[in-house]
Amino acid sequence: MVAKTYTVAFEGVEARTVEVQCALSEGLPGFAIVGLADKAVSEARERVRAALGALAIAMPMQKITVNLSPADMPKEGSHFDLPVALALLAALGLVPAERAEAVVAIGELALDGRLVGVAGALPSALAAAENGRDLICPKACGAEAAWVGAADVFAPATLSEAIAHLSGRAPLDPARPGLLESPALARDLRDVKGQERAKRALEIAAAGRHHMMMIGAPGSGKSMLAARLPSILPPLTPTEALETSMIHSLSGLLGEGGISRDRPFREPHHTASMAAMIGGGRGARPGEVSLAHNGVLFMDEFPEFPRAVLETLRQPIETGEVVVARANAHMRYPCRFLLIAAANPCKCGYLGDPSRACSRAPTCGEDYLGKVSGPLMDRFDLRIEVPPVAFSDLDLPASGESSATIAQRVQVARDVQTARFEGHATVRVNAEAEGALLEEIATPDAQGREMLTKMAAKFGLSARAYHRVLRVARTIADLDGEADVRQPHIAEALSYRITAMAG
The missing domain is CATH 3.40.50.300 (P-loop containing nucleotide triphosphate hydrolases)
Structure with missing residues (x-):
């Protein structure tokens, strides 16, 4: 008998699902987790056993094998506890197998059956949405995971609540995103x-x-x-x-x-x-x-x-x-x-x-x-x-300008760049512009080009430094509200390199 539920293994900020399979077979009673797993994953069998015992659910007198597939992907962390428990409960018929297969689950189990928060709830919710499934995670992670918005997130506080939800006896309401924290008051x-x-x-x-x-x-x-x-x-x-x-x-x-x-x-x-x-x-x-x-x-x-x-x-x-x-x-x-x-x-x-x-x-x-x-x-x-x-x-x-005044100019310059680079997936600000795009947006006037060429030759600027001066000059022009890069912008941009080099 095989039941399936899913957890998540992380790769960067992307996520891949790991299928958790539970098989009950004849043989000496035992509980084994197979697959490349660290100590925290291997010890999940003890946490799962204790959590089920706290709910008065007896372990079957059969050999229990839990497989984490694909087996060649390394797994680590305590977030496999909940999917292992749900796979076992589905195999025992205490949770509908089709409901278990329809969710991505992450969460650590305490010995008394409580669900403990784990890292990575946000990318887990994204993986669930990409796979067309809902997410079940600890209550402490629900508000975080709900920010994805493309999948329903259910956040039980205990294993018993998760069981009641999947069995349909006490369905949970989807979690709501946490409060969007306002920018903190910064130093001026x-x-x-x-x-x-x-x-x-x-x-x-x-x-x-x-x-x-x-x-x-x-x-x-x-x-x-x-x-x-x-x-x-x-x-x-x-x-x-x-x-x-x-x-x-x-x-x-x-x-x-x-x-x-x-x-x-x-x-x-x-x-x-x-x-x-x-x-x-x-x-x-x-x-x-x-x-x-x-x-x-x-x-x-x-x-x-x-x-x-x-x-x-x-x-x-x-x-x-x-x-x-x-x-x-x-x-x-x-x-x-x-x-x-x-x-x-x-x-x-x-x-x-x-x-x-x-x-x-x-x-x-x-x-x-x-x-x-x-x-x-x-x-x-x-x-x-x-x-x-x-x-x-x-x-x-x-004395001098406050941060709020300077921030307004910075925001205006950023808005100009947002409009300028609309349609460029990998470029958001002037510092990221290069090649033909940089030539298009930061070609200086004749006086500016002459100054930049002379200074680059005199101080031995590299090609990288040459282009970086152009990017800085483009930003200075944006702060000044000007569409073209002129000689004063080139002069100020050069000053931030040549003065330091001369010193």
Whole structure:
């Protein structure tokens, strides 16, 4: 006798169904789970046995074999508990087999029969919809999974409620999506005294999603500026919110089913491993670059990160996705993030400060920033120096534009780009434009082209740097409300590269 229900194995933010088959046969009583499974899956038989016992359901005196198909796909995690229990109950005739076959199920079983929340409910609901099935998941995951909207999601609190629903004795109402969390009150750029050039660079970075490097002495305000970048970013669009939430769902970072419109802001410590940054470890989970998808990845003390970790950023920056390759799995995660890096000018941090003479200048600065390779540094569209703020400026009242004012300009520039790239599936902002599309939207006027050509030859700009200057100039023109890229836009875009190179 064979009954079927389904659970989900994750591959990136996509999902594939795993068929759970339960067979009762003659032989010595026993309960075995077969297929490539980790310890958590193998121990499901004990949790299922205890949960059924709590419901006064006796295990049959027969050999019980639960097969997770396809057998060559590695399975791990406690989310297989519920489908294993439902397959067994269908085999026993306690749940209609046809109802069990019509659902995707995920959930961990407590020993008393309660259903415990698991990670990945959002992509599970998407897989259920793609397979034309409903989803049964723990109550704690229902509000999250219901955001997909293309499949009915039923969220029982206990195994007994799941049984009653499938048997038709007490049908459950479909779960409703959780509350859409409003953007949190962010820190205001107006709190930053001085640093007007850095604020302008942040505005350009936010408008076109241009990667930015800040170099300055300790205490000059680099981290303070970066922490206020979310306050000028536009909220996530519904599509972006779902994309980002699916990745966070895989990592168990969504709370109470709420999907936030805030853009992610991730700031890993410089001791983070390659697996933590790029993804990997047990189950090849998403790394920081993917958790920052559609948001900001802030890397303070940039040269202090291991060289191997820094070099792995080069491809994700260009392609907007990362492939975590393991012997038994290849996971593909999106990672369109805005990289903001901060670094001291040298090991001691005070290179160029006349009041703090350094016996190793300028060698100490060259050695320290030399930890960042040229190809990686070339991928920063904006590179600025953040000078120390004078003590006299710290006593002045807050001045300058507020984050709300800057955010309005950024939103207008983003709206222009949304209209410009409508119909281009892989391009959303100026930083992603390339090839013929970039030439079409960012060809400068004659004076601008002449300036760019001369400066590129004088400072030895690479072809990548040349095109990145064009992208930044296009964003500056958008912020100025101009349709064409002119010489002043080229000049400002060049200043964010040539000034840093000359220094």
